[in-house]
Amino acid sequence: GNSVTQMEGPVTLSEEAFLTINCTYTATGYPSLFWYVQYPGEGLQLLLKATKADDKGSNKGFEATYRKETTSFHLEKGSVQVSDSAVYFCALTPYNNNDMRFGAGTRLTVKP
Amino acid sequence: GAVVSQHPSWVICKSGTSVKIECRSLDFQATTMFWYRQFPKQSLMLMATSNEGSKATYEQGVEKDKFLINHASLTLSTLTVTSAHPEDSSFYICSARVPGNNEQFFGPGTRLTVL
Helix, strand or coil, rough: EEEEEECCCCCCEECCCCCCEEEEEECCCCCCCEEEEECCCCCCCCCEECCCCCEEEECEEEEEEEEECCCCEEECCCCCHHCCCEEEEEECCCCCCCCCEECCCCCEECCC | CCCCEECCEEEEEECCCCCEEEEEEECCCCEEEEEEEEEEEECCCEEECCCCCCCCCECCCCCCCEEEEEECCCEEEEEEECCCCCCEEEEEEEEECCCCCCCCEECEEEEEEEC
């Protein structure tokens, strides 16, 4: 079946550190891949997405590249800020249906 | 961009009562909406898929008589938690799919606390 596995946290970094949150997936065909961010007490916000192999999604300094050969969609940011502290979810939808599957979420805390 | 709202944002109720949560797509028509449940510090669990004008499709293990879903219009889906108990306390999040696009837009969530 379709599933997402992401690096479990929590992750604690100092401000301006480099961030990587690993995400790998299992799916048939060509799924669309997403990263969502959830701030405390709020719903999910789409951070970035990629719909086909080798696509790079980017937003607010975050990037992730759709790697079909390694079935991965790792999230990266070169210099994190305190305001990036949140929970990050990797997700996929198969190309032929609505079913969205989420990873377990990774809690990021950035300290000044 | 597509905006999804939920109402209420939080609710506290007594055990045994029913609670209705609304999910609205504000600037687009959503033929399909989804309801998720999120326990503290955990991921989202899909509860059901709501299609306008038809019965909802529930995920395995989700009681359809406990969690009543109605999708009466292209912009509104409701989730009613019937005879709520403390174990139903959770964060409920809805999402809506833009027609022709497999991306989902999420509401801000509703925190339910059952005393």
